[in-house]
Amino acid sequence: MMKLRGHADRRSGWADERRARLPRRALLCALFAVAVVACKDKTQAGGSGGAPAGQGKRLKIAVIPKGTTHEFWKSVHAGAVKASKEEDVDIVWKGPLKEDDLKAQIDVVNTFVAQGVSGIVLAPLNDSALRAPVKAAVAAKIPVVVFDSDLQGDDYVSFVATDNQAAGRLAGEAMAKLLGDKGNVIVLRYQEGSASTQKREKGFLDVIQSKPDIKLVSDNQYGGATTESAFQKSESLLLAHKAQTGAVDGVFTPNESTTFGMLQALKKSGVNKKVRFIGFDTSDKLVAALREGDLDGLVVQDPFKMGYLAVKTMADHLRGKPVEKRIDTGARYVDKASLDDPAVKEIMQPDLKKWLGE
Amino acid sequence: MMLSTSSGPRRPAWLGPLIAVVVVYAIFAALTPDTFLRTQNLLTMARQTVVVAICALGMTMVIITGGIDLSAGSLVALTTVVVAWMLQSGAPPAVAVAVALAVAAAVGAVIGTLVGKLRMMPFVVTLGAMTVLRGAAKGLAKEQKIDCETKGLETLLSADVSAPGLWITLALAILVALMLGYTRFGRHVFAVGSNEAAARLCGIDPARVKLLVYTLSSFLFGVAGVMELSTLTVGDPTDSIGLELDVIAAVVIGGAPLAGGDGSVVGAVLGALLMTVIKTGAVHNGMPSWTQEIVTGAIIVLAVAIDRARHGKGRR
Numbered sequence: 001m002m003k004l005r006g007h008a009d010r011r012s013g014w015a016d017e018r019r020a021r022l023p024r025r026a027l028l029c030a031l032f033a034v035a036v037v038a039c040k041d042k043t044q045a046g047g048s049g050g051a052p053a054g055q056g057k058r059l060k061i062a063v064i065p066k067g068t069t070h071e072f073w074k075s076v077h078a079g080a081v082k083a084s085k086e087e088d089v090d091i092v093w094k095g096p097l098k099e100d101d102l103k104a105q106i107d108v109v110n111t112f113v114a115q116g117v118s119g120i121v122l123a124p125l126n127d128s129a130l131r132a133p134v135k136a137a138v139a140a141k142i143p144v145v146v147f148d149s150d151l152q153g154d155d156y157v158s159f160v161a162t163d164n165q166a167a168g169r170l171a172g173e174a175m176a177k178l179l180g181d182k183g184n185v186i187v188l189r190y191q192e193g194s195a196s197t198q199k200r201e202k203g204f205l206d207v208i209q210s211k212p213d214i215k216l217v218s219d220n221q222y223g224g225a226t227t228e229s230a231f232q233k234s235e236s237l238l239l240a241h242k243a244q245t246g247a248v249d250g251v252f253t254p255n256e257s258t259t260f261g262m263l264q265a266l267k268k269s270g271v272n273k274k275v276r277f278i279g280f281d282t283s284d285k286l287v288a289a290l291r292e293g294d295l296d297g298l299v300v301q302d303p304f305k306m307g308y309l310a311v312k313t314m315a316d317h318l319r320g321k322p323v324e325k326r327i328d329t330g331a332r333y334v335d336k337a338s339l340d341d342p343a344v345k346e347i348m349q350p351d352l353k354k355w356l357g358e
Numbered sequence: 359m360m361l362s363t364s365s366g367p368r369r370p371a372w373l374g375p376l377i378a379v380v381v382v383y384a385i386f387a388a389l390t391p392d393t394f395l396r397t398q399n400l401l402t403m404a405r406q407t408v409v410v411a412i413c414a415l416g417m418t419m420v421i422i423t424g425g426i427d428l429s430a431g432s433l434v435a436l437t438t439v440v441v442a443w444m445l446q447s448g449a450p451p452a453v454a455v456a457v458a459l460a461v462a463a464a465v466g467a468v469i470g471t472l473v474g475k476l477r478m479m480p481f482v483v484t485l486g487a488m489t490v491l492r493g494a495a496k497g498l499a500k501e502q503k504i505d506c507e508t509k510g511l512e513t514l515l516s517a518d519v520s521a522p523g524l525w526i527t528l529a530l531a532i533l534v535a536l537m538l539g540y541t542r543f544g545r546h547v548f549a550v551g552s553n554e555a556a557a558r559l560c561g562i563d564p565a566r567v568k569l570l571v572y573t574l575s576s577f578l579f580g581v582a583g584v585m586e587l588s589t590l591t592v593g594d595p596t597d598s599i600g601l602e603l604d605v606i607a608a609v610v611i612g613g614a615p616l617a618g619g620d621g622s623v624v625g626a627v628l629g630a631l632l633m634t635v636i637k638t639g640a641v642h643n644g645m646p647s648w649t650q651e652i653v654t655g656a657i658i659v660l661a662v663a664i665d666r667a668r669h670g671k672g673r674r
Contacts, residue, residue, distance in 0.1 A: 103594075
């Protein structure tokens with residue numbers, strides 16, 4: 001409201017300074033605009049009256065991922081849809097417009113707070129920057145469940161996620177075993193300031209650095225937000241450390257986009273199958289690579305379960321049931337041999353079509 | 359003299375964007391009347407427009423001179439990092455902000471010198487600056503987001519009528535509009551953009567005008583960066599990638615031709631507001647992100663198409 005009035009003020013000032021006569025039509029338009037705004041404002045006052053949604057109404061839960069294009073988030077989405085059907089609530093799935101854009105995610109949270117949803121389920125892109133928007137949500141009596149990545153403070157109802165450091169250690173131990181405790185290892189990090197992947201990297205590095213005969217040749221490069229940027233970084237990283245001459249024995253990547261980017265780079269450099277390669281998270285292409293032997297192993301989380309439990313926890317909380325403050329959704333190391341284990345299949349290939357209707 | 363070409367009896371440039379904002383707002387309001395019309399939503403939209411709007415003020419000046427600045431997003435990110443870094447080193451907020459704004463203005467002075475004195479293409483100079491500044495931000499932040507005590511800076515911008523950020527934006531918009539419309543410097547800016555050779559013959563020094571324009575605009579990008587930090591509460595070197603394109607879109611929707619010589623501050627601010635309304639409306643309606651991108655892109659093209667048609671009629 002203020003903003004629109006502000007524009008109206010400036011508009012007339014501008015007209016004077018341009019010394020242009022304001023055409024009658026423009027004046028009519030402006031009047032129309034004011035009329036529309038005024039009318040709508042009345043509707044609002046008479047309508048919901050700004051009461052928080054969800055009291056006696058159907059629950060509406062906003063689910064905010066870090067992005068929407070990665071396979072990982074599609075599984076989370078499917079799990080969230082499953083929970084919404086079981087709990088009979090509505091969910092709105094909305095990620096930042098650009099994958100991993102912090103400001104955009106803050107804007108989405110603020111918009112949902114302004115909209116007055118019943119609850120917000122959020123995978124924060126940064127553990128401190130999302131604190132203020134979450135505080136604002138709580139102040140507006142909208143509870144928040146955090147999932148996937150941690151958030152500082154304790155404004156949230158519950159934290160539903162993989163124990164990332166433990167998952168990173170799983171990868172580190174598998175790598176040490178593959179290499180027989182000796183060799184040169186590269187870690188391609190994901191993105192500056194992303195808490196979940198930093199913990200995985202740390203878990204992996206903790207194990208690797210405890211082995212005296214494993215040498216860490218690079219751990220300060222970042223793949224960035226997209227598969228494309230990860231591919232380019234991987235390519236130059238492999239070149240720089242002379243992977244073609246056999247100088248690199250093992251590679252670890254901490255999420256889906258870096259794993260896929262690295263996979264492409266290893267193939268292009270012709271050192272796939274020669275370098276031991278452990279990735280994180282899963283997609284159809286990564287599973288295919290595991291079968292081919294281009295990938296030695298993947299640490300998989302259970303994104304379907306994560307999305308499911310996050311929404312279920314929120315629904316329980318909104319209905320006054322007690323919920324756990326920390327819910328671990330587990331991680332598992334998968335290699336070619338364990339691919340056909342039915343338990344693994346369930347995690348790796350949840351029935352997305354059934355829930356997302358794609 | 360040059361201003362007369364853009365005033366006269368024809369419709370003002372900001373009228374189109376104003377109508378567009380009202381129509382798009384009305385459409386979303388009709389679709390989700392119970393949530394879109396809440397006062398808090400209007401304030402949230404105003405808050406989300408601030409960064410693009412402040413940048414658009416600077417970009418309008420640059421585009422009027424016939425230039426372009428692709429480094430806006432990187433400079434905003436660098437500013438958030440500089441402020442956060444200063445705060446982390448124990449500087450009081452006023453000092454941190456002053457230093458960051460000085461850095462931003464200095465960057466603008468360098469760009470302005472290269473474009474003005476050395477007559478280099480603004481596109482190329484600022485394309486380079488975009489990457490250099492992004493790298494500098496990452497380097498200064500040691501490839502991390504900088505956590506800091508924001509010491510009150512976080513209250514600068516909030517979805518509240520009393521938030522100083524909203525009023526600073528309004529005040530800056532009025533200042534820049536008055537400067538472009540009423541001062542000799544403002545006339546020189548339009549003159550350089552319309553016809554640089556003629557401006558020189560009239561005794562205007564285009565190099566000096568451009569130096570000032572780029573310094574001022576980068577200073578404004580710095581102000582936007584401070585606002586961004588207020589939202590983020592961390593210094594983020596990967597922030598605002600591609601922001602300059604939103605800003606250029608806002609200025610173009612606002613009726614400024616990229617060829618220079620014309621432009622409207624009010625139009626640009628409305629252009630920024632239009633994009634926020636679309637973005638917010640998409641969230642309220644649960645529209646997927648891809649439709650939102652298509653709609654925004656289509657509106658940019660449509661805005662320019664209408665502007666063309668309008669100009670064409672004026673000539674005949």
